[in-house]
Amino acid sequence: MALQDKLNALKAEFEGKAPADKLAIMHRATEELQNSGILERVAKAGSPFPEFTLLNYRGKKSAPATC
Numbered sequence: 001m002a003l004q005d006k007l008n009a010l011k012a013e014f015e016g017k018a019p020a021d022k023l024a025i026m027h028r029a030t031e032e033l034q035n036s037g038i039l040e041r042v043a044k045a046g047s048p049f050p051e052f053t054l055l056n057y058r059g060k061k062s063a064p065a066t067c
Contacts, residue, residue: 001009015023033039043049056062 018026053061
């Protein structure tokens, strides 16, 4: 089963059990987010990720990992 199919099944199961008033709030909030334009500003699947450096547990730049 593909991931999207699993997610759809979980969503359907949840929506079948959730109280209608709470579900309406969640759907309204989701619609408001979609209408806000936020989806145009998020990284898309397959898009390059910007360069970044992770800090170690001491907050310092770590040396590059080697194999």
